[in-house]
Amino acid sequence: MVNHGDSPEAIYALFKLSWSQFECAPDQLDARQRSEAASLIANQLEIERVILSSDQSQGVVISEGQVKKSLEEIIERYENAAAFEQALEQADLTLALLREGIRRDLLVEATLDRVSASTPEVSDAEAELFYYFHPDKFSVTERRTAHHILITVNDDYDENRADRALARINEIRERVLKKKTRFNEQAQKHSECPTALHGGKIGNVERGQLYPELDDVLFAMQAGEVSEPVLSSIGYHLLYCTGIEQPRKLPLEEVLPKLKASLRDRQQSIYQRQWIKEQLKHQTEMPKAVNS
Template identity: 25%
Template sequence: MQTYQKHYPYQKHYLTAKVATDLFNLNPQLLSEQQRLQVDRLVKRVSHIQNAILHSREAEQIEVTPQEVESAFAQCVAGYASVDEFHIALHRQHLDESQLKQALSHEIACEKVMSFISQDVPVLDKDKALAYFHDHQQEFSRNSSWEMSQILITINEQFVENHRPAALQRIREVKEQCDVSAFETLALKYSECPSALSNGYLGWCEEGKLYPQVVSALQILPTEMVSSPVETELGFHLVRYHQHRPARIATFEEAYPFLQQKHEQRARQYLQKQWLRQLMVMSS
């Protein structure tokens, strides 16, 4: 059994650094006045909750091992380019190694308490899971998707070379070159899409997020073949796909593990919120 002192002089420094990073990705020294006020309010609240958890009856049943603390400490050090940079950052937060390890120990203890009080999750009723599955089919469906690349010539009346006739002529010339040159090279050279920097590669794209004209072209296009110019409101596209995943709806058997996980997560959150609410009333 571990016991905890009532006040932790280093706790505020640690939480301030953590909250400032989580909220704004900034060191506390770089916060604006408004950001600092927001961080201070949250630190005060988190500190109050942590202290209440650490002094609960449930915390008396929790043990944090030195190995767990050392592992968490090593992860902190690994986030810096060098050990020297880590120590400089530690000094800026008004902490030393011992204080950081104490703060990490308290954080681990709180996580363990929250896990402990929410361990008795009721089993998911399979009939209710089946009813949810049938009522929320959209959550278990997948649109057609293509792993694809493109070359884009935009239509922009502000530039002569991007007037529609000129853009169409340019995309046709690029299409002709596809017979003798690598698509990736042409994309890097001619495409006006940001994907040009990745040789035209767009990754996996879902049907609902593509222009209908592009989808129509993809649906009749053989794998790795380059389409004819496809016009959209953006301009002219040459598209090519590498793999295709057809649309489908998962079976209940496939969805059930996800439903179990979702049920457990929600049940744990509910138990934790209820327990914390009672704990904060008792500690106020």
């Protein structure tokens, strides 16, 4: 919890940090978290002060529209207006302080963008070197397009006892095997999984995304194959593999534009961090120069 004597900047910083770092409201932080937050905020505010007092920040203008857009994005995270207002109250934050904090964030961001604007564009040759030296970053693992039908096992209901659930899913399987185009219809009618609304479609999955029992079966199937009933911890499943995407390496021409943009973003971040480091060093050396 912030003290009322804290600066508006510190109150706003704690409001942001408590959710981003600890996923809770400021008044829910324990003693260790409050101590950690105080240290992080002190460092953050010092960096922001240095950025905003730099020559590069002079003339940077943030429009009311930019502030409004960012504010609306924050409000949208809450269930309703009352929940948003309660969050502000718990953080000792007014709407005016929140708007000012947002404006400050945008000023910092715009200043850093100005600082790194002169970072050179990444050439095709530089991107190509990165591509060939980091092949794992451009590999697509095997994926399967899967649908399923679930009959849960629950002894509290006669129709969901283990023997009845197995019998029911075998009956469904017999109907599907006669005409696989009926799988979606059968899923909508009988599946006890929310995917029933979409014809049982799970989607494109990689190994490890499903229950281990389902994973093992799905990745041993052929495209167009319907599985035997598979028992998991929640019940019996009928799997339908409708497509297989083999593992492959993405071609350079496919990834080149995004790769160049990503590498330039990384270079800009490095340049920004170096610039901040130099500004902080300059600030600490200034008193020495004055006293000498």
